[in-house]
Amino acid sequence: MSYLKEVINGSLLADGLMPRGDCYFWSASLVWLHAISDTLIASAFCSMLVALVYCIGKRKAPSFSPGFVWLAFFILGCGITHLFEVWNIWHADYWLSGALKGLTALMSVPASILLCRLVAAAKQPAASIIEEGRGRAAEDLHETNMELEKRVMERTAQLQAANESLLRREEALRESEGRLQTVVDHLTEGLVVSDLGGQALHWNRASLRMHGFESEEEGRRKLPEFAEMFELVTLEGVKLPLDQWPLARILRGESLHDVQFRLKRIGSGWECILSCSGLIAEYVSGKTLAFVTLTDITEHKLTEAALKESESRLRTTLDNLFEGCQIVDSQWTYCYVNARAGLHGHKKKEELLGRTMMEVYPGIEESEMFKTLQVCMEQRIPCVLDNEFAYVDGSNAWFELSILPVVEGILILSYDVTERKKSEEKIRLLNADLERRVSDRTTQLEAANKELEAFSYSVSHDLRAPLRAVDGFSVAVIEDYGELLPEEGRRYLETIRKGAQKMGRLIDDLLAFSRLSRAPLTSHTVDTGRLVQSVIEELHAERNGRLIDFRIGELPPCNGAIALLKQVWVNLLSNALKYSQKRETAVIEVGCLVSTMENVYFVRDNGTGFDMRYADKLFGVFQRLHRAEEYEGTGVGLAIVQRIVHRHGGRVWAESQPGCGATFYFTLSSKAAHE
Amino acid sequence: MSDHPIVEILLVEDNPEDLALALRALRKSNLTNRIHVARDGEEALEFIFCEGPHAERNIEDEPKLILLDLKLPKVDGLEVLRRIKADPRTRNIPTVVLTSSKEQSDLVESYELGVNSYLIKPVNFESFTTAVQQLGMYWLLLNQSPDSKG
Structure with a gap:
C-alpha cells in the first residue's frame, strides 16, 4: 500500500492539491470502500445507460424524444463523476472533476424536467408499468425466439428442397441429354454440327454413314480438308467449287433447304446423292453453331430415275x-x-x-x-x-x-380391222355366191336326175315293147307258119328271137345299174356269213347239177345296205360259178382278210381266169373279156359290184392268171361292225 | 236285162302289138271268150263305171279280172287303178297290172293303191304266154272273191 502511495505521489500530484486518499489517510479500507463503491455506482450508471439505449432502440417508443438524450447524458455524467471520485482518490484533478460535475448538473435540469413530464404523463403507478414492461419483454423474447426457430427450420427445408431439385434437374438434364444423343444418333437424317470456323464438331451415325466415315474422329475436320476427300457435283453433273458447298454457304449466313447434290469420294467409286438443309443457330446463351442436316436420297433418286425411264419407255411404247x-x-x-x-x-x-x-x-x-x-x-x-x-x-x-x-x-x-372386215365381207359374198351356185347346180342336177329317171322309165316301157313284138311275132310266125318255112328260115327266126331276148336282158341290167346310183343307202350291220350262205342257196339252179366245192372261211360282219351287198355277193358268186363251169370240180373259196379299219372279202375260183393286162376293163359297163358263145353275160355284173362297193366307201380289184382261176377282192368298213 | 254279155276279162292295153300278143296268149289258154279291150284309161273307166258308150251296162256285171297296162294315153294306168280301188262298187274286182315297167316306184304305188298282182311283161313270148295262162287260171278259176256268184 505504501508502494502505491509513493507511486501516486510521485506521478500524480501535479498542482499541489492533495488526492482524496490523503483525506482518508490512505486508510486502505476507507480508500477501497470509496473506490469500489464509486466504481460500482459508475458501472451501474453505465448499465442503466446501456439498458436505456437498448430499450429505446428496441421498443421504438413513440414517446421517444430528445429529452431521453439528455437523460442518457445525465446518467453518463453521473457515472463519470463517480469514476472521477475513484480517480481523485489518487489524483487531485478536482477542477476537471468539478467541471464534469457541473456539466452533469446542467444536464440534470432537462433530465429532471423529462422525468417530471413522464411521471405526470404516466397514469399507471410506476410499479405496474415496470411489471408490464417486464412481462411484455419476456413475451416478446419468447415470440421472437419461436419465430426465429420456425424461420430457421423453414429455411433449412427450403435449402434441402432446393438442393434436391438441383440434383433432380441435373439428373433430368443428364437423362435428357442422353436421350437427345440417342435420338440424334438414330435419326435416319444425318446431322453435322460445325463451329463458325468450319470445324466439324459433331456427327451423328447417319451423317457418318453418308460420308463413308467409320467414326466421329474421322469427321472432325475443317471445311477445306473435306475438299481433299470429297467432291460435290450437282444432279446436273456440274462440279461445285468449295465456296458453293452447302456448309460454306451456311457459314456465310444462308439458310439452306433441300439442296441436292452428289457426294463423291475422291479416288474411289463411292458416291451417294444427298439432300442438305442447314442454318446457323444459337445453341446456348449467345453461342452459335452451324447445323447441317442431310438426307440420303440415293435410293429415291435411283427409283425416280428408274420410274422415269420406265415411264418414258411406256410412253414411247404407247406412242409407237x-x-x-x-x-x-x-x-x-x-x-x-x-x-x-x-x-x-x-x-x-x-x-x-x-x-x-x-x-x-x-x-x-x-x-x-x-x-x-x-x-x-x-x-x-x-x-x-x-x-x-x-x-x-x-x-x-x-x-x-x-x-x-x-x-x-x-x-x-x-x-x-377394216381390211379384215372387208375380207370377211368378201368371203361372205363369195360364200353366198358359192351357195347360190351350189343351189343352182343342185337344181340342175336334180333336173338332170329327173330327166334320167324319165329316160330310164321310157327305156323300161318303150324299148322293151318292140322287143316283145319281135320275139312274140317270131314265135307266132314259127307256130302258125313254121311248116311253110324252110329249116333255115325257122333258124333265122330263132336268131331274131335270141337277139331280141338278149337286148331285153341288156336293158334290164342297164336299168338295174342306173337304179343303183339313185337308191338311198341305209347302213346296218350285216351278218356276212349268213348273207353268203343264203346267196349260195339261191344260186343252186345255176350249178346245173355240177359238183361245186364251196370253201367258206370266217366272214366277219360289216356295215352297209344289205340288199345292195347281197347283189355284190350274187354277182361275184354267180361269176365264179359261170367261169368255173368247165372244171370237173369247181372250187370256190370265200373268205376275209381282217385289218384294223376294213375287211377285205374275197371270192376265189379255179375257173378260166383272165389276162391281167385287161384287168382295168373288168369293171366297166358292157365290158367283157370273154366271147358270148363261151360265157353268157351282158358285162354289167362287175360294174354293178364296183358301183355298190364304191358307194360303201370301199375298193374292189381282181387278181388272176389265164387258166388259173381268178380272185375278186372288195373292202368294206369294219368300223360300225366293231362298235 | 242287158244285151251286153257278161265280160270276164277287161284288157286295158294301148300298144297294138302287145295287145295282139296278149290276146294270142289268152287264146292259147282258152280265155278269149269274154274279153273286152279298152285302148286307153278313159275308155277303161267308161267301161268299168258304165259311162259314155257303156252307160247301158250294169255296173254290177263286173268283169272277173282287169288286166291293166300302166302307160296309157289320156288317163294313165295308176289313175285308173286308183279310181277302181277308191269306189266300193268296183273295189273288189281283181286287178292285175301287166306292164313293161320294172320301176320300183310304179310297183310301190300300185301296191299302195291296192293292186292284186303286178306282172312284168317278159320279152320272151313263151314266158309271157305262161304268165298269162297262170294268171287267168288263178284269178278266173281258183280265186274266190267275196261277191263271186258261185
Whole structure:
C-alpha cells in the first residue's frame, strides 16, 4: 500500500492539491470502500445507460424524444463523476472533476424536467408499468425466439428442397441429354454440327454413314480438308467449287433447304446423292453453331430415275403402238392420245387433248359404242367391241376396240380391222355366191336326175315293147307258119328271137345299174356269213347239177345296205360259178382278210381266169373279156359290184392268171361292225 | 236285162302289138271268150263305171279280172287303178297290172293303191304266154272273191 502511495505521489500530484486518499489517510479500507463503491455506482450508471439505449432502440417508443438524450447524458455524467471520485482518490484533478460535475448538473435540469413530464404523463403507478414492461419483454423474447426457430427450420427445408431439385434437374438434364444423343444418333437424317470456323464438331451415325466415315474422329475436320476427300457435283453433273458447298454457304449466313447434290469420294467409286438443309443457330446463351442436316436420297433418286425411264419407255411404247391408244378421264376429256389414235380418228393429237369426246365428236353419246364406254367407265369392267367409224368425208373404217378401266378413267385401244372386215365381207359374198351356185347346180342336177329317171322309165316301157313284138311275132310266125318255112328260115327266126331276148336282158341290167346310183343307202350291220350262205342257196339252179366245192372261211360282219351287198355277193358268186363251169370240180373259196379299219372279202375260183393286162376293163359297163358263145353275160355284173362297193366307201380289184382261176377282192368298213 | 254279155276279162292295153300278143296268149289258154279291150284309161273307166258308150251296162256285171297296162294315153294306168280301188262298187274286182315297167316306184304305188298282182311283161313270148295262162287260171278259176256268184 505504501508502494502505491509513493507511486501516486510521485506521478500524480501535479498542482499541489492533495488526492482524496490523503483525506482518508490512505486508510486502505476507507480508500477501497470509496473506490469500489464509486466504481460500482459508475458501472451501474453505465448499465442503466446501456439498458436505456437498448430499450429505446428496441421498443421504438413513440414517446421517444430528445429529452431521453439528455437523460442518457445525465446518467453518463453521473457515472463519470463517480469514476472521477475513484480517480481523485489518487489524483487531485478536482477542477476537471468539478467541471464534469457541473456539466452533469446542467444536464440534470432537462433530465429532471423529462422525468417530471413522464411521471405526470404516466397514469399507471410506476410499479405496474415496470411489471408490464417486464412481462411484455419476456413475451416478446419468447415470440421472437419461436419465430426465429420456425424461420430457421423453414429455411433449412427450403435449402434441402432446393438442393434436391438441383440434383433432380441435373439428373433430368443428364437423362435428357442422353436421350437427345440417342435420338440424334438414330435419326435416319444425318446431322453435322460445325463451329463458325468450319470445324466439324459433331456427327451423328447417319451423317457418318453418308460420308463413308467409320467414326466421329474421322469427321472432325475443317471445311477445306473435306475438299481433299470429297467432291460435290450437282444432279446436273456440274462440279461445285468449295465456296458453293452447302456448309460454306451456311457459314456465310444462308439458310439452306433441300439442296441436292452428289457426294463423291475422291479416288474411289463411292458416291451417294444427298439432300442438305442447314442454318446457323444459337445453341446456348449467345453461342452459335452451324447445323447441317442431310438426307440420303440415293435410293429415291435411283427409283425416280428408274420410274422415269420406265415411264418414258411406256410412253414411247404407247406412242409407237400399232394400236391406237387413248386415255379418257371420268369427265370424258382426252388425257392421252397416241399418234395412231389420231390417225384412226383423222384428227391431230392437239385437236383431241384437253377436249371432251362430246366436243370432238358431237352426238357421240347417242352411239352404241359410247354406251359400251359408259359400262366400262361406271362398272370398271373391261369391254371389247367392233365398231364402225364413219368419217366426215363419207368413208368408213372398222375398229376393234378394247376398253379397259384405268386410274384416270378408261383406256381405249383401237385396232384397225377394216381390211379384215372387208375380207370377211368378201368371203361372205363369195360364200353366198358359192351357195347360190351350189343351189343352182343342185337344181340342175336334180333336173338332170329327173330327166334320167324319165329316160330310164321310157327305156323300161318303150324299148322293151318292140322287143316283145319281135320275139312274140317270131314265135307266132314259127307256130302258125313254121311248116311253110324252110329249116333255115325257122333258124333265122330263132336268131331274131335270141337277139331280141338278149337286148331285153341288156336293158334290164342297164336299168338295174342306173337304179343303183339313185337308191338311198341305209347302213346296218350285216351278218356276212349268213348273207353268203343264203346267196349260195339261191344260186343252186345255176350249178346245173355240177359238183361245186364251196370253201367258206370266217366272214366277219360289216356295215352297209344289205340288199345292195347281197347283189355284190350274187354277182361275184354267180361269176365264179359261170367261169368255173368247165372244171370237173369247181372250187370256190370265200373268205376275209381282217385289218384294223376294213375287211377285205374275197371270192376265189379255179375257173378260166383272165389276162391281167385287161384287168382295168373288168369293171366297166358292157365290158367283157370273154366271147358270148363261151360265157353268157351282158358285162354289167362287175360294174354293178364296183358301183355298190364304191358307194360303201370301199375298193374292189381282181387278181388272176389265164387258166388259173381268178380272185375278186372288195373292202368294206369294219368300223360300225366293231362298235 | 242287158244285151251286153257278161265280160270276164277287161284288157286295158294301148300298144297294138302287145295287145295282139296278149290276146294270142289268152287264146292259147282258152280265155278269149269274154274279153273286152279298152285302148286307153278313159275308155277303161267308161267301161268299168258304165259311162259314155257303156252307160247301158250294169255296173254290177263286173268283169272277173282287169288286166291293166300302166302307160296309157289320156288317163294313165295308176289313175285308173286308183279310181277302181277308191269306189266300193268296183273295189273288189281283181286287178292285175301287166306292164313293161320294172320301176320300183310304179310297183310301190300300185301296191299302195291296192293292186292284186303286178306282172312284168317278159320279152320272151313263151314266158309271157305262161304268165298269162297262170294268171287267168288263178284269178278266173281258183280265186274266190267275196261277191263271186258261185
